Amino acid sequence: MEASAPALVELTDVNKHFGDLHVLRDINLTVRRGEVLVVIGPSGSGKSTLCRAINRLETIDSGTITVDGKPVPAEGKALAHLRADVGMVFQSFNLFAHKTVLDNVTLGPRKVRKAAKKDAEEAARTLLRRVGVEDQARKLPAQLSGGQQQRVAIARALAMQPKVMMFDEPTSALDPEMVQEVLDAMVALAKEGMTMIVVTHEMGFARKAADRVVFMADGQIVEQADPDTFFTAPTSARAKDFLSKILVH
Amino acid sequence: MSEFLDLLRQYDVAHAFWVNLQLTFWGGLLALGIGTVLAVMRISPLTSLRWAGATYVNLVRNTPLTVIMVFLVLAVWTQLGVTLSGDFTSNFFNFAVAGLGVYHAAFVCESIRSGVNTVPVGQAEAARAIGLPFLAAARIIVLPQAFRGAVAPLGNTLIALLKNSTVAAAASVAESSGTMKTLIEFHPDYRWQVFVTFAIGFVVLVIPIGLATTWLSRRLAVTR
Ligand SMILES: Nc1ncnc2c1ncn2[C@@H]1O[C@H](COP(=O)(O)OP(=O)(O)O)[C@@H](O)[C@H]1O
Ligand SMILES: [Mg+2]
Numbered sequence: 001m002e003a004s005a006p007a008l009v010e011l012t013d014v015n016k017h018f019g020d021l022h023v024l025r026d027i028n029l030t031v032r033r034g035e036v037l038v039v040i041g042p043s044g045s046g047k048s049t050l051c052r053a054i055n056r057l058e059t060i061d062s063g064t065i066t067v068d069g070k071p072v073p074a075e076g077k078a079l080a081h082l083r084a085d086v087g088m089v090f091q092s093f094n095l096f097a098h099k100t101v102l103d104n105v106t107l108g109p110r111k112v113r114k115a116a117k118k119d120a121e122e123a124a125r126t127l128l129r130r131v132g133v134e135d136q137a138r139k140l141p142a143q144l145s146g147g148q149q150q151r152v153a154i155a156r157a158l159a160m161q162p163k164v165m166m167f168d169e170p171t172s173a174l175d176p177e178m179v180q181e182v183l184d185a186m187v188a189l190a191k192e193g194m195t196m197i198v199v200t201h202e203m204g205f206a207r208k209a210a211d212r213v214v215f216m217a218d219g220q221i222v223e224q225a226d227p228d229t230f231f232t233a234p235t236s237a238r239a240k241d242f243l244s245k246i247l248v249h
Numbered sequence: 250m251s252e253f254l255d256l257l258r259q260y261d262v263a264h265a266f267w268v269n270l271q272l273t274f275w276g277g278l279l280a281l282g283i284g285t286v287l288a289v290m291r292i293s294p295l296t297s298l299r300w301a302g303a304t305y306v307n308l309v310r311n312t313p314l315t316v317i318m319v320f321l322v323l324a325v326w327t328q329l330g331v332t333l334s335g336d337f338t339s340n341f342f343n344f345a346v347a348g349l350g351v352y353h354a355a356f357v358c359e360s361i362r363s364g365v366n367t368v369p370v371g372q373a374e375a376a377r378a379i380g381l382p383f384l385a386a387a388r389i390i391v392l393p394q395a396f397r398g399a400v401a402p403l404g405n406t407l408i409a410l411l412k413n414s415t416v417a418a419a420a421s422v423a424e425s426s427g428t429m430k431t432l433i434e435f436h437p438d439y440r441w442q443v444f445v446t447f448a449i450g451f452v453v454l455v456i457p458i459g460l461a462t463t464w465l466s467r468r469l470a471v472t473r
Contacts, residue, residue: 057374075294077382084380094371097471098394108379111389142472153375160379 005032007069008164008195009054014063016049016219023049024060025219031164036196038206038227041216042242047199050216051166054197055086068163084112087157087165091173093149095141101128101152102137108160120159127155131185147178151185164195171202201246203231215239253442256432265428266450272345272414272424277407279350284357288395289387291358292365302358309355318348318419338423345417349410356406364399365391369473397469404462408455425450 009031016024023046031037039047052058054065056072056079065072067086073079095104105124109115115123128134131151133144141149150170157165167186171179183205190196190209200206206213206227213230215223217238223230234240257263290302309317321344325331333343368391376386396403415426429447433440 055378057377080377080380080382082380083378086378088375088378090371090375092369092371094369094375096372096375096390097473098397107389108381111385112380140472156379 005034007031008033008035008067009197010064010066011050011054012064012066014053014060014065016046016053016058016060023219024053027063027219027221029214029221031195031197033195034193035211036190036194036209037198038210038213039197039199039216040201040206040213040242041222045216046219047216048168051088051168051197051199054166055083055088057088080112084108084160085163087160087162089150089153089157089165089167089170091169093141093146093153093173095149095153095156097141099140100137101133101139101141101144104141104152105156105159108156113160124155124159127158128152130188131155132181145178146174147181150174150178150182154182154185154189158189164197165189167196167198167200169199169201171200203227203246207231215242217242253439256436256439257446260428260432262425262428262432262446262450265423265425266454268342268422268424269411269414269417270454272342272349272417272422273407273411275346276349276353276414277410279346280353280357280406280410283350283354284361285392287354287358288361288365289384289392291362292387292391294383306355306358309352310359312352314348314352314413314416315419317352318345318416321348322420341421342417345414345420345422348420349414349417353406353410353413356409357403360399360402360406361392361395363402364395364397367398367471368394394471397471400462400466400469404458404466407462408458411454411458412451 007030009029011027011029014024014027015022027050039050041047049058053060054067054072056074067082070082072082095101096107099107102121102124105127106117106120109120109123110117125134125137128137131154133148133151133155136144136148136152141152144152154170170186171182174182179202183202186196186198186205187209198205198210210227212224213227214221215230215234215236215238223234223236223239225234230239231243234243287302287305290298291306293299322341326340326344332340333347334340372394373386373391376390377383381389415424417424418427418430425447429443432443436443
């Protein structure tokens with residue numbers, strides 16, 4: 001990633017409340033094309049809300065969010081188009097439970113991008129091969145392990161050929177032995193130059209793949225730095241405290 | 250005994266039950282159509298649609314079916330002159346189907362909504378996240394799973410509809426309860442036999458529906 005690469009996702013003075021709770025406070029954040037951003041911070045600090053605001057699964061109270069230079073539309077077809085360009089991988093996978101793995105991956109391209117069935121299936125099989133689950137194509141999600149489901153979810157998002165991929169704690173619902181297979185797929189994606197916003201506490205991933213780490217606490221961006229600097233020499237007391245807790249485990 | 254069986258044949262009791270089944274089939278189809286639209290309205294992001302759907306359900310669900318039937322036949326047909334068929338008998342039949350459909354649609358809607366509650370919110374979010382607009386997400390992702398989770402309450406609604414199809418008598422449709430009334434009036438000696446015959450007739454129709462929905466709801470359950 002070049003420092004001069006153009007901004008792909010830009011948040012300016014973003015604020016969000018849930019009732020009285022101020023979950024996003026004056027967030028200013030720019031993600032450049034090809035950048036891999038890791039978002040880290042204690043539970044409840046607003047990391048999920050930040051991701052969800054970018055594709056408007058959550059609305060914001062004030063500020064602006066742009067993706068590829070265009071403000072995120074409020075509703076309708078324009079919003080659906082934006083979402084198609086922003087891949088999202090959820091903590092709980094959220095694969096369509098009544099559809100096969102192959103249908104999960106081809107659904108978006110066929111219904112949103114209007115791709116022909118044959119082309120969509122060919123592309124889907126290539127993606128499933130890339131994340132190592134091509135032999136599961138005919139199965140239902142419930143027949144797969146958590147790690148396999150999450151890799152299918154990554155393939156499903158990639159099938160839309162998104163401009164940016166967001167991952168919200170993609171490995172925290174997984175059994176420990178399945179974490180690595182998902183992280184490997186993500187590292188490979190980062191190496192290919194995908195723009196990524198990744199909420200995770202996996203330091204190994206952050207050190208290997210991230211260009212920048214953003215530390216959030218209480219709805220604010222408290223500190224940001226390259227991974228080495230952040231993990232070895234955090235400057236804020238909140239970050240030091242947080243790191244001391246996750247490093248013990 | 251054979252005299253009683255002759256009586257049943259003479260009044261064509263089998264056909265009367267057949268009319269109830271037809272009312273149930275067409276009324277059920279109409280209720281399923283309207284109920285699905287109502288359910289989509291009630292889960293839609295538009296406040297006005299949600300409000301309209303909720304109003305329909307609460308209004309219709311709390312109105313007696315007989316009141317709806319009588320209104321359709323006396324007010325809509327007799328006074329406003331709306332006809333649903335040129336043929337006299339079919340006209341009454343169609344009004345009865347309309348009444349049954351409109352009424353049970355409210356229950357179908359609530360059954361489907363209970364099915365929607367069995368679908369995790371993550372399913373709809375994932376659908377929106379890949380760029381599916383609301384209607385496509387509802388049609389392709391949420392409703393198919395909701396129907397599969399709503400088989401049991403939908404079955405109960407169908408059973409209620411079959412029993413309620415006797416209210417079509419109020420719309421002058423010659424169906425089983427009307428035939429029963431005539432039989433008891435003109436052949437009071439057989440009042441017990443007549444009652445038992447019609448009661449058993451309905452039990453025989455209802456039990457298989459109950460069994461089928463229990464079986465279907467297990468078979469169609471979405472594994473998560
Ligand atoms: N839909 C919601 N309604 C009300 N409060 C919410 C909702 N979603 C999240 N919150 C609250 O907002 C805060 C931030 O949540 P979240 O963004 O999920 O944090 P994180 O992902 O960092 O753990 C938390 O206190 C959470 O309880
Ligand atoms: Mg979270």
